[in-house]
Amino acid sequence: MKIHGFQKTTLLDYPGHVAATVFTGGCNFRCPFCQNGSLVLEPEGQPLLSEEEVLAHLKKRRNVLEGVCITGGEPTLDPGLKRFILQCRELGLLVKLDTNGYRPELLGQFLQEGILDYVAMDVKASPENYGRATGCPGFDVGKIRESIRLLQTGGISYEFRTTAVRGIHSVEEFEEIGKLLQGSAAYYLQAYRDGGDVLGMRNRFLKEESSARETERMPGVKGSFQEEERIPGAEGSFQEEERIPGAEGSFQETERTPGADRSAGNGIMEAFSRKEMEEMAALAGKYMDKVELRGVE
Numbered sequence: 001m002k003i004h005g006f007q008k009t010t011l012l013d014y015p016g017h018v019a020a021t022v023f024t025g026g027c028n029f030r031c032p033f034c035q036n037g038s039l040v041l042e043p044e045g046q047p048l049l050s051e052e053e054v055l056a057h058l059k060k061r062r063n064v065l066e067g068v069c070i071t072g073g074e075p076t077l078d079p080g081l082k083r084f085i086l087q088c089r090e091l092g093l094l095v096k097l098d099t100n101g102y103r104p105e106l107l108g109q110f111l112q113e114g115i116l117d118y119v120a121m122d123v124k125a126s127p128e129n130y131g132r133a134t135g136c137p138g139f140d141v142g143k144i145r146e147s148i149r150l151l152q153t154g155g156i157s158y159e160f161r162t163t164a165v166r167g168i169h170s171v172e173e174f175e176e177i178g179k180l181l182q183g184s185a186a187y188y189l190q191a192y193r194d195g196g197d198v199l200g201m202r203n204r205f206l207k208e209e210s211s212a213r214e215t216e217r218m219p220g221v222k223g224s225f226q227e228e229e230r231i232p233g234a235e236g237s238f239q240e241e242e243r244i245p246g247a248e249g250s251f252q253e254t255e256r257t258p259g260a261d262r263s264a265g266n267g268i269m270e271a272f273s274r275k276e277m278e279e280m281a282a283l284a285g286k287y288m289d290k291v292e293l294r295g296v297e
C-alpha cells in the first residue's frame with residue numbers, strides 16, 4: 001500500500017484505543033472542504049513511506065498500540081489495502097478503516113471476510129446535496145446507501161460522520177441525513193476548520209497559478225484533470241509496476257466519480273455556530289439514538 005503519512009500514536013482516531021494512523025493518497029471525490037487537499041490532488045508529490053518501515057514500527061510498538069487507523073485520501077482505492085490490513089492483523093492489531101463509502105463492493109467483501117474491526121464512513125450531505133458536497137455533479141447516491149446498509153448489518157462497530165460547512169450545507173438538510181442513516185448506531189457532526197490545505201482553496205490557487213503559467217505547460221499531459229488545472233510534472237511520477245492499470249492520474253478512471261468537478265465550492269466556506277450544529281443534531285437525532293457533536297467550540 002502506498003503510505004503518504006504516518007502518525008505513530010493517536011488517542012483520538014480510534015475510539016477507545018491507542019492507535020497509529022496511516023494515510024493513503026488520492027481520492028475519487030473532490031469535496032471542497034477536504035482538509036487534505038495536497039494528498040487528494042497531488043499524491044505523487046507527497047513523501048512516500050516504506051510499508052516495511054511502517055510495519056516494522058507497528059511491530060515494535062505492538063505492546064503499546066492496540067490498533068491501526070487507515071485513512072486518506074480514500075484508502076479503498078489502493079490495491080494494496082487488503083494486504084496491509086492482513087499484515088496489521090497478523091501483528092495482533094485492531095484495524096479501523098476510514099472511507100467515503102463509494103466502494104460498497106469492497107467494503108462488503110471486507111466485512112464478509114471479517115478483516116475490519118471498525119469503520120468510520122463519511123456521509124457528505126443529504127442525498128440531494130451529495131453532488132455539491134463531493135464536487136461530483138450527478139453523484140450516484142446508490143453506492144452510499146449500499147455502504148450504509150452494509151455497515152448497519154455488518155456486525156462490527158461503525159460510525160457515520162458529517163463535516164458541516166456553511167456554504168455547502170443547510171441546517172434543514174440534516175433531517176434528510178437523519179432519514180438516510182435511520183437506526184444507525186452512532187452519528188457524529190464535525191465542525192469545519194479552515195486551513196491552508198483545504199481542497200476548495202487549493203483549487204482556486206491552482207487555477208490562478210496555472211493560468212499564469214499557461215505558456216509553460218508541459219507537452220503531452222492528458223487525462224482526467226482539466227488541462228488548465230493539471231499540476232505540471234504530475235504525469236509519469238508513478239513507477240510503472242505501481243501504476244494502477246488504466247490510471248492516467250492517481251487512481252483508476254473507472255473509479256473516479258462521474259462528473260467530478262474540481263471547481264466546485266470556491267465560494268465562502270465557514271463553520272456553523274454551536275447553536276446551529278445543535279439544531280442539526282436535533283434534526284438527525286429524530287432518526288437515531290446517538291448523535292454527537294465533535295470538535296465544536
Ligand code: SF4
Nearest residue numbers: 027029031034073100
Ligand atoms: S472524500 Fe472528500 S474529504 Fe475525504 S479525502 Fe476525499 S476529497 Fe477529501
